[in-house]
Amino acid sequence: MLHKNTLLCAGILTAFGGGFCVTAQADVVTSIKPLGFIAAAIADGVTDTQVLLPDGASEHDYALRPSDIKRLQNAELVVWVGPEMEAFMQKPVARLEGKKTLAISMLNDVHPLLMKGDTHHESIPNADKKNDEHHHHGEYNLHIWLSPEIARLAAVAIHEKLVELMPKSKTKLDANLLHFETELAQTDKHVASVLSPLKGKGYYVFHDAYGYYEKQYGLTPLGHFTVNPEIQPGAQRLHEIRTQLVEHKAQCVFAEPQFRPAVIEAVARGTQVRMGTLDPLGTTIPVGKSGYMQFLTHLAGQYADCLKGD
Template sequence: MIRSLGALILLMMLSFPAQAGQPTIVTSIHPLALVVKELVGDDARVSALIPANVSPHHYSMKPSERRRLQNAHRFIWLGPAKEPFLEGTLDDPDLERRSLALDRGDATAAHNHDTAQEDPHIWLNPDEVRAMLPPIVDSLAQLEGLRRPQLEENRQQFLERLAAAEDRIRKRLDKLPAMDVFTYHGAFHHFAEHFDIRIAGTLTANPEQNPGARHLAELQDKLNNARSPCIMTEPQFSRNWWEGLNIDQPMSVSHWDPMGTEVEIRQGGYTRFLDQLADALVNCGP
């Protein structure tokens, strides 16, 4: 009996050697985990620090999440210019050595949501994601268990899937009738501008601040004069502001999730995420 149990344990150990030796990669946000998973496939464990159903604008790190960072072989984040709330986390020199910041620009720009250029939600633009890939590959290739040739092959396959997804989405969106799209804040501009979708109005320039009375009055006028107005709501923010507006014409309401909460972290996940964003627009059409 003891001999049989020992043989079983040995068989189990031999069955999972790759899993035991896999590097652990933690990203700041869920969409970034989707991108990294496209590159590493099954050769690494990838997870996001901030839960997908939590807005980064209101995030406060828990002790368990800090421990995950300490145990990660690599931490990949957008950088202090895009995620200033994480900057103090990297005071630990050892963690900083194991981290990759994709953008080390001016951190003050991260608080200004007035334009797509200044908005931190760059993962919504496929061109921005393409620009992330080389530094991510360079960083991950330094980890034991990940080989540069395989990472480069995965990157090329991802680029092909990404191009196919863009073509598929453009064909779908080109069929939409004319409509004016209204969003909660500036995040959607990254996706909209890439796919030539016009944003007619935004509820707030900064989701950390409530919209002012004058801005709400102007937004209400825009909605009343819009062509087939479409309101895009987000799961991370309340719909009460929209419901409080006095609109005299029918409106379509759709739900889009900039964090990809329901998208599984696996290869093909990022393009599925883009498809879901397109679904939200199609569902909002008149």
């Protein structure tokens, strides 16, 4: 489907016999896809939602392109996690008007819900501590889009901003927020029922991203391979994990779509441990009004497929 501004632009070009056209796009632009899911639910039928980070890229070290900068400048509203998670966003966002930006981790209601950083940090051998500290996002775990409660607060904040920016669309925005909150409550119950039988089953995740989701649904990870997904875990770390896979009888080790699972295959080889994949960014899910519900449900399915076994 052509964007409404593209159609407008084409009309102007036809009417004036060529020349150039600058589209006045005024969309909601989010840094990462899960925030795009939330924003799309609230902005549905009012304005479009775009996501900066392409599928397969990492939110930890993305480099903005000139076209990304342009999208940020033209955006009606820019939604991101915050400077400690997405350093690449800091400078361009600082140049925008405050009322047109929203950092979810900085919201007053969100701050008390933030979890402390790496909960397994003390178990990491010294050889890997340097790598881990390079990636440590200050004091808190900022993979906050994996918390249904923080997602709800993000939706409320996006709604508030859009009502301020587009007061004529208040009725539609109100209805969208109500719909999101109702669907979220139902999805949360459904996911809890899917994951409830898996409580107490041990597993390893590839990187330390899932704390909010695991806390919400009572899951019990034994640890993670790395805090920085860009850096391969050291030999000492892998030996430690392999020992624990055998001793703790972990049911599962989880890879992620954007990182090659070769290292995980090597560690699990010759053990009874199953391999699964967790997708913390919802790369296969289209941005749309039910995207966040699909995201939570899809992740539950990925945990369940591996942990429940045969």
